[in-house]
Amino acid sequence: xxxxxxxxxxxxxxxxxxxxxxxxxxxxxxxxxxxxxxxxxxxxxxxxxxxxxxxxxxxxxxxxxxxxxxxxxxxxxxxxxxxxxxxxxxxxxxxxxxxxxxxxxxxxxxxxxxxxxxxxxxxxxxxxxxxxxxxxxxxxxxxxxxxxxxxxxxxxxxxxxxxxxxxxxxxxxxxxxxxxxxxxxxxxxxxxxxxxxxxxxxxxxxxxxxxxxxxxxxxxxxxxxxxxxxxxxxxxxxxxxxxxxxxxxxxxxxxxxxxxxxxxxxxxx
Amino acid sequence: xxxxxxxxxxxxxxxxxxxxxxxxxxxxxxxxxxxxxxxxxxxxxxxxxxxxxxxxxxxxxxxxxxxxxxxxxxxxxxxxxxxxxxxxxxxxxxxxxxxxxxxxxxxxxxxxxxxxxxxxxxxxxxxxxxxxxxxxxxxxxxxxxxxxxxxxxxxxxxxxxxxxxxxxxxxxxxxxxxxxxxxxxxxxxxxxxxxxxxxxxxxxxxxxxxxxxxxxxxxxxxxxxxxxxxxxxxxxxxxxxxxxxxxxxxxxxxxxxxxxxxxxxxxxxxxxxxxxxxxxxxxxxxxxxxxxxxxxxxxxxxxxxxx
Numbered sequence: 001x002x003x004x005x006x007x008x009x010x011x012x013x014x015x016x017x018x019x020x021x022x023x024x025x026x027x028x029x030x031x032x033x034x035x036x037x038x039x040x041x042x043x044x045x046x047x048x049x050x051x052x053x054x055x056x057x058x059x060x061x062x063x064x065x066x067x068x069x070x071x072x073x074x075x076x077x078x079x080x081x082x083x084x085x086x087x088x089x090x091x092x093x094x095x096x097x098x099x100x101x102x103x104x105x106x107x108x109x110x111x112x113x114x115x116x117x118x119x120x121x122x123x124x125x126x127x128x129x130x131x132x133x134x135x136x137x138x139x140x141x142x143x144x145x146x147x148x149x150x151x152x153x154x155x156x157x158x159x160x161x162x163x164x165x166x167x168x169x170x171x172x173x174x175x176x177x178x179x180x181x182x183x184x185x186x187x188x189x190x191x192x193x194x195x196x197x198x199x200x201x202x203x204x205x206x207x208x209x210x211x212x213x214x215x216x217x218x219x220x221x222x223x224x225x226x227x228x229x230x231x232x233x234x235x236x237x238x239x240x241x242x243x244x245x246x247x248x249x250x251x252x253x254x255x256x257x258x259x260x261x262x263x264x265x266x267x268x269x
Numbered sequence: 270x271x272x273x274x275x276x277x278x279x280x281x282x283x284x285x286x287x288x289x290x291x292x293x294x295x296x297x298x299x300x301x302x303x304x305x306x307x308x309x310x311x312x313x314x315x316x317x318x319x320x321x322x323x324x325x326x327x328x329x330x331x332x333x334x335x336x337x338x339x340x341x342x343x344x345x346x347x348x349x350x351x352x353x354x355x356x357x358x359x360x361x362x363x364x365x366x367x368x369x370x371x372x373x374x375x376x377x378x379x380x381x382x383x384x385x386x387x388x389x390x391x392x393x394x395x396x397x398x399x400x401x402x403x404x405x406x407x408x409x410x411x412x413x414x415x416x417x418x419x420x421x422x423x424x425x426x427x428x429x430x431x432x433x434x435x436x437x438x439x440x441x442x443x444x445x446x447x448x449x450x451x452x453x454x455x456x457x458x459x460x461x462x463x464x465x466x467x468x469x470x471x472x473x474x475x476x477x478x479x480x481x482x483x484x485x486x487x488x489x490x491x492x493x494x495x496x497x498x499x500x501x502x503x504x505x506x507x508x509x510x511x512x513x514x515x516x517x518x519x520x521x522x523x524x525x526x527x528x529x530x531x532x533x534x535x536x537x538x539x540x541x542x543x544x545x546x547x548x549x550x551x552x553x554x555x556x557x558x559x560x561x562x563x564x565x566x567x568x569x570x571x572x573x574x575x576x
Binding site for chain 2: 008009011012013015016019020021022023025026029037038039040041082083085086088089090093094095096097098101104105108110111112113114115116117118119120121122123138139141142144147171172173176197200201203204207208218219222223225233236237239240241243244247248251255258259262263
């Protein structure tokens with residue numbers, strides 16, 4: 001029994017150590033003064049601040065960072081707004097077309113982006129949105145996941161609350177804004193986080209729709225990093241580290257919601 | 270007439286009338302609140318989906334107009350070595366990422382889900398790789414796989430010669446697989462740990478009283494109870510692997526010699542750089558069909574055990 005506990009502990013520490021090793025190697029190489037040591041095992045001084053300064057001074061990293069933030073915060077906020085409205089209505093209000101809409105939302109959950117990118121690109125081209133922010137943002141603005149998440153959560157709002165508010169003469173939109181939204185807050189935070197993290201890592205769509213460097217978000221910028229400051233391994237790693245920081249901060253601040261988002265659908269409800 | 274009919278149909282006439290009086294603003298609000306989402310899904314999901322089906326039966330090449338060519342794209346696919354190669358690589362890539370990821374994640378999650386201060390700390394650390402963006406992860410692994418990188422350094426410790434991971438057509442696909450297993454493992458450890466922690470504690474007490482060892486406790490109460498979470502992890506990891514584009518794009522560019530040209534990469538390359546949009550749409554349809562069939566099989570397989 002005692003031997004089992006020790007064995008288990010050793011295994012866990014070794015396993016988690018291996019899971020962290022690449023992250024540690026990233027920190028080491030990102031802090032290196034040059035490209036001579038790429039093993040990523042031993043710190044050779046701590047030049048991370050200088051490396052970041054070089055990237056922000058000479059490269060386009062600030063532009064990519066700004067574009068990613070606009071993209072993620074913008075579409076995240078819109079997704080939260082529209083999914084909150086639709087998810088609440090689909091859970092709590094009866095209106096014509098509700099079932100059709102629900103089928104449409106569920107159906108899209110199964111579709112792969114590889115099928116949709118071609119026609120969506122043609123639509124965006126038709127709208128004249130190639131190489132624009134709206135072209136990058138609008139097609140990925142609302143997710144079936146978001147509508148579904150909010151709907152499942154909104155099913156738990158007690159009917160009596162809404163009935164009481166109606167009896168007091170509150171209008172439907174007021175009930176939504178004043179009663180439903182506050183109750184849905186945990187689901188909406190989860191949705192924003194999941195949306196932000198997904199969009200932060202979205203390479204395929206910006207790659208297709210944005211050819212101008214001025215518009216590139218971080219993943220596309222990283223993919224073209226060689227042509228930036230002259231390809232150096234340690235500066236590429238520093239750029240990767242900078243890319244990883246905002247999701248990390250959000251995850252630390254909103255850990256509970258992150259786990260809730262990951263496990264949504266996986267646990268018994 | 271219809272109002273009368275409705276009132277008569279309901280025993281509590283007043284409630285019915287009141288209900289109808291309320292139903293109107295409720296319906297208006299329902300439509301108004303869902304309208305943006307409905308329009309969005311029609312324009313950016315339903316119409317494109319139908320358009321993709323149509324395009325898959327045409328020779329559309331971006332310039333010019335689409336001409337209907339029937340099943341020609343689908344026939345072409347099965348004589349196209351590029352497609353057959355990509356399909357095979359996708360199968361290998363999916364199986365070899367999904368199975369080790371889930372097995373390893375379970376081996377970590379089961380002991381990690383136990384209470385204790387050390388475990389709580391380790392659970393927090395596991396989130397770090399899970400939250401790393403895939404684009405950043407890929408750039409880091411380019412360094413790890415470089416000639417003087419971490420992978421060759423670790424091999425050197427056990428006396429194996431350095432390898433050119435990303436430029437050898439034998440090794441490149443395995444280099445991608447190892448990175449993806451690492452990347453998804455963190456995510457799945459978190460999901461499985463949450464699933465394990467949600468299991469009722471009495472089950473384990475009963476197993477302990479029965480004197481079950483670690484292995485029997487795992488195979489008897491734990492594994493069946495965890496079926497739902499496992500199914501979820503399996504479905505999302507298979508779907509994720511079948512659609513994976515980023516690792517091949519960032520680490521190897523589909524090369525060397527098409528050795529890592531997974532199907533999503535081949536579809537993208539045909540559609541955008543080469544503008545064979547009709548053909549690419551047809552391949553997208555085949556990928557979608559494969560994904561639907563595989564998910565249905567997984568649900569059938571894991572649900573079947575319930576009876």
